[in-house]
Amino acid sequence: xxxxxxxxxxxxxLDPQGKAIENALSHFGFEGVxxxxxxxxxxxxxxxxxxxxAEAAVKEMCERLLANTVIENYRVEIxxxx
Amino acid sequence: xxxxxxxxxxxxxxxxxxVALSQSMGSEPAxxxxxxxxxxxxxxxxxxxxxxxxxxxxxxxxAAHSPIMKEVSRFASRGVAVLGICNGFQVLTETGLLPGVxxxxxxxxxxxxxxFLRVEVDDTVFSSAYTAGQTIRVPxxxxxxxxxxxxxxxAQLEDEQRVAFRYCDETGAITDAANPNGSLSNIAGILDPxxxxxxxxxxxxxxxxxxxxxxxxxxxxxxxxxxLS
Numbered sequence: 001x002x003x004x005x006x007x008x009x010x011x012x013x014l015d016p017q018g019k020a021i022e023n024a025l026s027h028f029g030f031e032g033v034x035x036x037x038x039x040x041x042x043x044x045x046x047x048x049x050x051x052x053x054a055e056a057a058v059k060e061m062c063e064r065l066l067a068n069t070v071i072e073n074y075r076v077e078i079x080x081x082x
Numbered sequence: 083x084x085x086x087x088x089x090x091x092x093x094x095x096x097x098x099x100x101v102a103l104s105q106s107m108g109s110e111p112a113x114x115x116x117x118x119x120x121x122x123x124x125x126x127x128x129x130x131x132x133x134x135x136x137x138x139x140x141x142x143x144x145a146a147h148s149p150i151m152k153e154v155s156r157f158a159s160r161g162v163a164v165l166g167i168c169n170g171f172q173v174l175t176e177t178g179l180l181p182g183v184x185x186x187x188x189x190x191x192x193x194x195x196x197x198f199l200r201v202e203v204d205d206t207v208f209s210s211a212y213t214a215g216q217t218i219r220v221p222x223x224x225x226x227x228x229x230x231x232x233x234x235x236x237a238q239l240e241d242e243q244r245v246a247f248r249y250c251d252e253t254g255a256i257t258d259a260a261n262p263n264g265s266l267s268n269i270a271g272i273l274d275p276x277x278x279x280x281x282x283x284x285x286x287x288x289x290x291x292x293x294x295x296x297x298x299x300x301x302x303x304x305x306x307x308x309x310l311s
Contacts, residue, residue, distance in 0.1 A: 013230065014264070016190050065147065068140055068176070070183045071230060 001048050003058045004077040005066060008039035013071045042066060051078040083310040085111035085126040088154065088170075090145045095131035095167065095287065102287035103128065106303035116148040125310040126163045127154055129170030131223070131285060141184060141226040142172030151177055163207050163310060164279040168224055171271070171281035180274055180281045181239070182231035187224070188264025194223040196296075197262050199270055199284060200250040203243055206273060207309035208280045211301035217254040218298035220284040222262055227283040229265035229272075239272060246280055247271035 009015050015037050022036040044061075046054055055078050062074040085103050089096045096113065103111045103126075112122050116134075121127065135144035145151065151173070158164050158179055166174040174180045187193060196219050201212040212218070231239065239245055247270040251260040261268045263283070271282030286299025 014185070014188070016186055016188055016228075016264070020190055065143065066139070068143070068183055070175075070181075070232070071185065 001046050001051070001054065001078060001080050003044040003046055003054060004079060005042040005044065005058060005062065006039060006075045006077075007042065007062070007067045007072050008075075009037055010071055010073050039072075046078075048080070054078050083107055083126060083307050084122070084124045085128060085306075086114045086121055086124045087111050087128045087130055088114050088116060088150055089130070090116040090132065090134035090148065090173075092134045092136055093130050093132035093169070095169075095285065098285075098287045099128050099130045099167065102290040102299070102303050105290065106300065106307045114150060116145065116150050119149050119153060121150070121153045121157055124157070124162065126165065126306055127157060129154070129164065129166040129173050131168030131170060134169055134173065137226070140172075140176065142169060142174075142176040145169075145173045146176035155179060158274075158279055161276065161278055163306065165208065165306070166279075166281040167285055167287065168222075168227075168283055171283055172226065174279065174281045179279055180272060181235050182229055182272070184224075184226045184283070185228040185230050186226050187228050187262075192223075192225045193227070193262045194221070195262070196221045196289075197270075197284060198250050198252055198254070198260065199247040200254050200256065202245050202248060203273075206246065206277045206280070207306055208273075208302055209246060209305055210309060211305040215254070217250060217252070218301075219289065219296055220286050220299050221288045222284045224263070224283055227263040227265065229263075229269045229283075231266060236266060239269075240267075242275065244273040244275070244277070245269055245271070246273050247282055247284070
């Protein structure tokens with residue numbers, strides 16, 4: 001199974017990269033984009049097992065290494081591989 | 083004074099720091115590899131600039147978990163002075179020895195030039211050879227130097243006078259135009275609550291000898307020698 005980890009900046013934290021993407025989209029002529037927030041996506045390959053246990057373990061990984069919780073939120077999703 | 087400089091894979095200011103420290107100390111600091119698990123008996127630990135672990139994941143995040151950092155934290159808890167410069171500052175925030183975080187520069191560019199700093203406090207082991215309010219010229223060279231902390235944390239830093247340096251213009255005025263990276267309140271360096279740990283983005287070691295084009299950085303190393311010898 002896999003753990004899909006999405007790391008995003010907390011609301012209110014300035015995201016200059018997101019802002020640059022937003023400006024670039026506007027220059028490309030894409031309209032209607034009100035805001036862009038850029039984040040990270042990390043995929044972990046895990047041995048098959050209990051989803052709740054895996055989620056708890058990956059959350060611990062986020063707290064200790066994958067995210068900086070001063071400025072970042074994280075979301076963990078456990079999925080079976082197809 | 084006895085000092086150690088920590089060397090990570092990707093550090094590139096470790097030897098500059100060694101030269102600057104040697105010049106003030108009159109002896110050489112120990113160079114300690116990140117994979118080591120023990121530090122010699124020292125009064126100062128210096129964490130240098132560079133791109134430890136290629137800045138993978140987040141600047142300083144990998145280095146913060148390297149074996150030697152446990153020992154650095156242990157020494158710091160005993161009151162041993164710790165100085166983190168540039169990437170070293172990022173490493174100290176990632177280890178939790180200093181609060182806040184260094185984010186990508188506001189203009190998204192790597193900024194490499196001399197800046198002016200206002201010395202905010204002169205009652206620390208790092209700054210006694212300066213005078214509070216003094217303006218000094220020191221180089222910066224970083225991509226992630228945009229200091230951020232939540233409002234409560236910021237209030238605490240200000241209340242406890244733990245902002246060590248702020249970006250200013252040549253006259254000492256704290257202006258947005260003089261802020262090279264978007265740091266909150268022009269913060270260039272901060273102290274921990276014990277005032278024995280300093281993290282700063284600018285590089286005092288790069289202007290610590292007139293032959294380098296200036297020596298405004300030297301007083302920081304001289305302060306350490308007079309406080310810790």
